[in-house]
Amino acid sequence: MEQIILSHWLGLSLSLAALAGVVVVLIALYLHRQEQLKLTGVIAQSAAQAAGDAAEKAAQRAAAEQARRVTEPVSEEQQYIMQQFSELQQRQREVEQSFALLRQEQARLSELQDSLQQSQQQLEEQTPESRFYQRAAKLVEKGADVEELMAECELPRNEAELLISLHSRR
Structure with missing residues (x-):
């Protein structure tokens, strides 16, 4: 009986060893599959992030282009206003110069008027x-x-x- 047990024991041991080997392989395959799934998730997440980054960059470029299109006319309008302001300052200087000349002329005419009044008074006294x-x-x-x-x-x-x-x- 011992012989029978030994003869079966050997086959049984070999079967158990083979079964254990299969279990180890299955576990290794399972772990490998889990790793693949994790990597696939990371890759998918990276791809999604890259796509999101690309979409964000595209959105930023579109926003920058939109801002440029909006600010360009404002900038042109600002330049136009600055030019008008400069022209108005020049006109103001010209008007101030004209007023200075008018004040001089007014002083001269005032002196002439005084002189004429004196002459008139002299004529009246004759x-x-x-x-x-x-x-x-x-x-x-x-x-x-x-x-x-x-x-x-x-x-x-x-x-x-x-x-x-x-x-x-x-």
């Missing part, structure tokens, strides 16, 4: 007789004769003749 002589001198300059001077300025003949002879000497 005697009525001197006004007749001034009027007579102007008529002589215009070519009036003795009779006209006598009639217009109420001068005696000898004074009218004197005025005409004085004017003719000049």
